[in-house]
Amino acid sequence: MFAKLEEIEHSFEDLEKELGAPEVLADQERYRKVAKSHADLGVIVRAFREFKRLSQELADNRELLKDADPEMREMAEAESEGLKVSLEKLDTDLKLMLLPKDPLDDKDSILEIRAGTGGDEAALFCADLFRMYSRFAERAGWRVEVLDASPTDTGGYKEVIASISGDRVFSKLKWEAGVHRVQRVPATEAQGRIHTSAVTVAIMPEAEEVDVNLRGEDLRIDVFRASGAGGQHVNRTESAVRITHIPSGLVVQCQDEKSQHKNKASAMKVLRSRLLAQEQEKAKAVETDIRRAQVGSGDRSERIRTYNFPQSRVTDHRINLTLYKLDAVMEGDVGDFIQALTSHYQTESLKLQASGS
Template sequence: MFAKLESLQEKYQELERELSSAEVFNDQERYRQLTKRHAELGEIVSVYREFTRLSDDAHSNKDLFSDSDPEIREMARAEATHLEEQLESLRLRLQILLLPKDPLDDRNVILEIRAGTGGEEAALFASDLFRMYMRYAERVGLRTELIQASESGTGGFKEVIAAISGDKVYSRLKHESGVHRVQRVPATESQGRIHTSAVTVAILPEAEEVDVHIDPGDVRVDVYRSSGPGGQSVNTTDSAVRVTHIPTGLVVICQDEKSQHKNRAKAMKVLRSRLLKAKQDEQKASYDQNRKNQVGSGDRSERIRTYNYPQGRITDHRINLTLYRLESVLEGEMDELVNALVQHYQTEALKAESDDGY
């Protein structure tokens, strides 16, 4: 591990020299590429340098173990314990930073939320979750764009699809996929009984054309008059688009834009992302079968989280994390959840690497 870290530090220093070159600066495409790589290595090198500094401190501190002053010897032993704890923490962090990166982590995402069991109450909760993700995106500086929404009779969503773009969106949100369960008393419940409903969330990495080749002959595009809310021109022109991928039967409908071309572009973006996700799921199923490891399979049928309104509690069942601040989480303050999930899956990946002889 340390030989690799030394190599990365040398590469980092080499990049710094290149970036200071006028020749590289004048080539903006190369400058952009080198800047990105420099930033990627920056955290690893920073942590490694801190580890090296503390290692030197620990080595120097050992010389005090034989000091003639017993008080200094005692202080040195206490400092040694503190330094070892810091070094162990940094060692683990370095191992995680050296894990192979998910090549999709930098991608933007397509967020899909669908009401499940629970009828209108599920549709209302789908609306609550959509608002939660939009608030979170706003808090951390991500951009959002509504693609398609199918509203229920009470103001909820039967289905809602949005694009979220910005810095490393997929790495932040990929663990949100799954079944989200809500326990609360519906507004229509006269006897105060708690109902349980479910909503499915899917986080799809935005696919590029090079990721998924779609044969034009495999796609049927139907256009029709929009029936959703909108301005006069939306409802009186054939702007709505339904795209059907014939080999898989996948259907994407988009009617939120006034332009048929914009709706078609959005629908194709969603279709590519769904096909990429299907390919990912197939590859992961094969990988899990080969390893005989079904832990954290990410299957969308799994119940991943419960939102209990009477107790103000939110529980993520995958990592046994319970927070008693449901209201603030639903307002988009998701950082504690997101960070805990990222850390958990990094640790799991580290264990897998160790099992493979890391």
């Protein structure tokens, strides 16, 4: 590990020199790339330098432990214990920093939420979850754009698809893929009985044209009149677009915009992301169960979280974490779950690395 860290420190110093070179300063694109690499390595280098500084302090303290003055020895021993704790934490942090990065983490995401079992109540919870993720995105400074939606008469959604863009969106949201279960008393329930409904959440890295090559001959594009909510243009112009990817059988349709051109662009964006997610899932199928789960394989048959309204309780079943702050979570406060899941899967990766897997 330390040989790798020394190598990273040398690379960081080289980049530092390169940032001041006239030819780099004159080329904005090159300067941005060098500056980003410098910033990325800087996090590791600062931690490594702090590790080396504390290690030297600990070595100096060991000399003081031999001092003839008992008070000096006692003070040195107390300081040494604190240094050991700090070094252990830094050692873990550095190992985590050196874990292979998921190349998709920096990408924007396509969020798909679909009502499952539970009828109208599932559709209402579908809308609740979309609002929750929208609030979380707002807190993070991300942008949310609805690509397609199928609203219900009761104010819910049968399905809603949105693009979320910002800083490292997929790295945070990939843990949210799966089946979310809700337990609550529906507004229409006269007897006050608790109903259980389910909603499926899919999180896909937003694919660019370079990620997925779509050939024109592999696509069938149909246009039709939009239906449902949408204003005056509904059922008057053929603005809705349906794209079928013939080789995979995937079908995507968008009708949220009045413009056929915009709906087609949105449908292509969703199709690319679904195809990229499909390729990623195939690749992960040959890895261990832990590895498949780590990078958000999106196993939609697995219940990942339960929202219990009567008890104001939210439980993530993958890590057995229960928080009694349902109202805050539904307002977008899901950071505790995301942070805990990230730590969990990083720990699993460290175990795999240590075992030579």
